[in-house]
Amino acid sequence: MDELEAWNCRRHTTQFLSGHGCFGYYLHRFKKLDEAICVDCKSLIDDAEHATFHCDRWWSSKRALEVDISKPTEPETVVDEMIQNKEIWRAVKKFVDMVMSNDKKRRGGEDSPAASTSLV
Numbered sequence: 266m267d268e269l270e271a272w273n274c275r276r277h278t279t280q281f282l283s284g285h286g287c288f289g290y291y292l293h294r295f296k297k298l299d300e301a302i303c304v305d306c307k308s309l310i311d312d313a314e315h316a317t318f319h320c321d322r323w324w325s326s327k328r329a330l331e332v333d334i335s336k337p338t339e340p341e342t343v344v345d346e347m348i349q350n351k352e353i354w355r356a357v358k359k360f361v362d363m364v365m366s367n368d369k370k371r372r373g374g375e376d377s378p379a380a381s382t383s384l385v
């Protein structure tokens with residue numbers, strides 16, 4: 266993994282943990298979309314948590330992740346699990362990176378203006 270790749274992974278994980286990113290709810294605040302409704306399952310809230318934990322679009326990938334780490338992935342517990350176990354951290358991060366980069370592509374590849382300034 267080169268430096269740029271590592272940075273991109275960290276950026277996506279940071280977006281996920283902070284609830285920002287290229288998602289409808291976020292874009293809605295900047296009036297880029299008319300509605301913050303998920304285009305896949307019509308959920309009224311389409312944010313990072315929705316895409317990662319609740320959306321039908323990622324159901325099979327999420328299930329594969331749960332089998333992989335032998336834990337349920339719930340927003341209330343997954344961050345604690347990630348911090349305690351490096352393998353879980355890696356597996357969840359890979360899943361989040363996949364969800365984030367696909368979601369960005371789905372919306373036409375536009376990056377959020379805050380993403381480049383909210384790095385940890």
Ligand SMILES: [Zn+2]
Binds near residue numbers: 308315316319320
């Ligand atoms: Zn959805």
